[in-house]
Every structure is written in C-alpha cells, then in structure tokens.
Amino acid sequence: MHPQNAQGEYSLIDIIERGVQQGQKVIAWVTKDSLEITGVNTRVHLALAEKEMRRRICERLMLGGVTIVDPDRVMVDHQVTVGRDTVLHPGVSLEGATHVGEACTIRANSRLTNSVLHRGVKVQDACVLQEATVEAEAVIGPMAHLRPGTVIHQRAKVGNFVELKQTEVGEGSKVNHLSYLGDTWIGQNVNVGAGTITCNYDGYRKARTVIEDNVFIGSDVQLIAPVTIGAGALIAAGTTVTENVPADALGISRVRQINKVGTAARRRALLNPSVPHPQSKNCQAEAQPLARPVPHASQESS
Numbered sequence: 185m186h187p188q189n190a191q192g193e194y195s196l197i198d199i200i201e202r203g204v205q206q207g208q209k210v211i212a213w214v215t216k217d218s219l220e221i222t223g224v225n226t227r228v229h230l231a232l233a234e235k236e237m238r239r240r241i242c243e244r245l246m247l248g249g250v251t252i253v254d255p256d257r258v259m260v261d262h263q264v265t266v267g268r269d270t271v272l273h274p275g276v277s278l279e280g281a282t283h284v285g286e287a288c289t290i291r292a293n294s295r296l297t298n299s300v301l302h303r304g305v306k307v308q309d310a311c312v313l314q315e316a317t318v319e320a321e322a323v324i325g326p327m328a329h330l331r332p333g334t335v336i337h338q339r340a341k342v343g344n345f346v347e348l349k350q351t352e353v354g355e356g357s358k359v360n361h362l363s364y365l366g367d368t369w370i371g372q373n374v375n376v377g378a379g380t381i382t383c384n385y386d387g388y389r390k391a392r393t394v395i396e397d398n399v400f401i402g403s404d405v406q407l408i409a410p411v412t413i414g415a416g417a418l419i420a421a422g423t424t425v426t427e428n429v430p431a432d433a434l435g436i437s438r439v440r441q442i443n444k445v446g447t448a449a450r451r452r453a454l455l456n457p458s459v460p461h462p463q464s465k466n467c468q469a470e471a472q473p474l475a476r477p478v479p480h481a482s483q484e485s486s
Contacts, residue, residue, distance in 0.1 A: 196221075237262070267303070285320075294325070308344075316348075319355075337372075354397070366390075367409065371397035377421065379404040396431070 185202065187193055203210050215221055224230050241262060242255040249268030252258050257274040260266070264278040267286030275293035278284065282296045285303040290296070292309050299313040307313070308325030315332035318324060322336045326344050333350035336342060340353045343360035351365045354372040359365065361378035367390050368382050380401055382393045391409035395401070399413050402421030413419065414431030422438050429435040 291326070299330075302338075365393075368393045368395065370395045371399070371415070373397060374399045374401070376401050377403035377405060380407070381405075382407045382409055384409045 185194060185198055188195070188198060200210055219233075219236050222229070222233060224233050238259055239255065241260045241264075242252050242258055245260065245266050246252055246255070248266075250266045251269075251271045253272065254274040258272050259277045259279075260272075261279050261282070263281045264283070266272070266278070266284045267288070269286055270284055270288040270290070272278075272290050273292045276290050277295040278290075279296065280298035282299050284290070284296070284301045285305065287303055288301050288305045288307070290301075290307045291311075294307050294309065294311040294313075296307070296313045298315045300317045301307070302318065302320040302322075304321040305318045306323045307318075308323070308328075310327045311325040311329070313324070313330045313334075316330035316334040316336070318330075318336045319338045319340075321338055322340045322342075324330065324336065324342050328342050328344065329347040330336070330342070331347065331349035334348045335352045337353060337355040337357075339356050341358040341360060342348065342353065343358070345362045346359050347364045348359070348368075349366040351368040351370070353359060353370045354374060356372055357370050357374040357376070359370075359376040359380075363376055363379065364381045365376070366382055366384040368384070369392070370376070374395055374397065376395075377400075380403070383406055384390050384393065393407050393409045394412040395407075396413060396415040396417075398416045399419070400417075401413070401419045402423070404422050405419050406424045407413070408424065408426045411425055412428045413425070413435070414429055414433065416432040417429045418434045419425060419429065420434065420436035420438065423435055424437050425435055426437075
C-alpha cells in the first residue's frame with residue numbers, strides 16, 4: 185500500500201479498494217466496540233484514543249493483582265510490566281520498558297522511564313528514575329532523581345533531594361539528604377552525610393570516586409575525583425577530600441575555628457552609630473581559639 189493523500193497517511197479504506205482490484209472477497213464486519221474503528225484526525229482524537237488505551241492497560245493490571253488507587257490519573261505504557269500486590273498512587277507515570285516487581289509501592293507523582301524495580305521497593309513521592317535499577321526492599325525518595333546508569337542494591341536508601349548519575353549504591357548503604365553523586369561506586373553499609381557531593385567533572389573529562397565498605401562520611405563533604413575512600417574510613421564534616429583516604433583512617437581538612445571577641449559588636453556600631461558602643465572589656469581584638477572541654481576521668485584513662 186501507498187499513501188494516496190497530501191498528508192502521506194495510510195487509510196484503512198484503501199484496503200477495500202485494493203481487495204476489489206485483486207478480486208478478493210470483501211464483506212462487512214460489525215464490531216462490538218466502536219472505539220476500535222475510531223478515526224484519529226486531530227489532537228483531540230489522539231488524546232481520546234490514548235486515554236482509552238491507558239484505561240485498558242490499567243484494567244489489565246488491576247485484574248492481574250495490581251492496586252491502582254486512581255486509574256484515571258495513572259499513565260502506563262503498553263510495554264511496562266507490573267507485579268502482583270504492587271500499589272500505584274495517583275500521578276504515577278511508568279514509561280518505556282519499565283519493569284516493576286511484586287509488592288512494590290510507588291507514591292504520587294513519580295515517573296519511571298526504562299527502569300527496573302525488584303520486589304518490595306518503595307518509591308516515595310515526586311521521584312524521577314531514568315534507566316535505573318533498584319534492587320529488593322530499597323527505598324527511594326521523596327524527591328530523588330536517579331539518572332541513567334544508577335544501580336541501588338538491596339535495602340539501600342536514597343533520600344530526599346538526592347541526585348545520582350552512573351552511581352552504584354551498595355547493600356544497606358544510605359544517601360539520605362541533599363547530595364549529588366556522579367560516577368561513583370559505593371560499597372556496603374556506607375553512610376553519606378547531608379550535602380555531600382562528588383566533583384566528578386573538571387571541565388574536560390569525568391573521573392570516578394570509590395567509597396569502600398563501612399565508610400562514614402559526615403555532612404557537607406566534597407570528594408574531588410578521582411579519589412578512593414578505604415574501607416571503614418571516617419570523613420569529618422566539612423572536609424574537601426583531594427587525596428585517597430586509607431582504610432580505617434580519619435580524613436579531615438578543616439581550618440581550626442577561632443573566635444574574635446567583640447568583632448560583631450564593633451561591626452554593628454560601625455554600621456549603625458546609634459547603637460551604644462560596646463564595653464571595652466568586650467572589644468578584645470586578639471583571636472582566641474575555641475576552648476576544648478575538660479575530659480572526664482574515664483576519657484583521660486583511655
């Protein structure tokens with residue numbers, strides 16, 4: 185067949201003409217569902233046809249043991265597979281060749297594209313997963329973004345406002361808050377503190393970060409790739425890591441805190457002369473280091 189119109193569209197009616205020309209027997213067939221032969225000539229028609237297809241897909245899934253809280257607000261592509269006892273909440277969109285295993289929960293307004301969820305995964309509200317794999321009983325979100333190449337192993341946790349790209353998170357590890365990890369391998373039982381980022385791009389090329397098993401990373405840490413954190417290491421909060429950290433070592437790169445007594449009061453007086461001048465005893469200009477607490481006897485003995 186060849187299109188016979190300016191739009192270049194194929195028409196079912198042309199089949200009848202072709203059949204007659206070839207001497208074929210042409211008969212009428214009555215359909216029980218008028219939607220099966222509905223024409224799509226406008227975007228309105230297309231939207232109606234897509235809505236009907238989504239309804240049929242959701243119906244098939246529900247008859248197969250999937251709970252869909254509001255089928256009118258869930259979008260599932262025809263290639264998608266969903267296991268029994270999974271729950272889909274309103275606003276969920278499953279696209280491409282996504283596979284969702286049994287007993288999963290996907291909360292409102294999350295979108296999964298060409299991704300795989302194993303059994304018992306929980307995806308919290310407003311997450312985006314693109315070409316990602318999440319293994320059994322892991323928890324994602326809320327508001328997490330898993331970009332292509334991300335693998336989350338069993339019982340791992342990726343929390344709110346976390347973005348991962350080409351990153352593997354080991355079994356039982358946690359990336360709970362406000363982090364970006366790119367081109368990173370994370371071992372088992374690792375804790376990644378809030379605000380941690382991997383600096384994986386220097387403007388010319390990407391580099392990889394390796395975080396081995398049982399590492400604890402404090403908050404607001406920058407890992408300048410390429411870098412390796414050895415098993416069991418501890419990275420202090422606020423550290424910028426530029427060199428490998430050996431196993432079971434403490435990595436820290438902070439400037440020692442000093443308190444400049446009276447500086448804040450002098451600043452207020454300079455900016456607002458109506459503020460009474462601070463007492464001279466509070467205007468010591470010298471820098472004083474932060475006092476260390478006196479250790480207990482048990483601490484001294486250790």
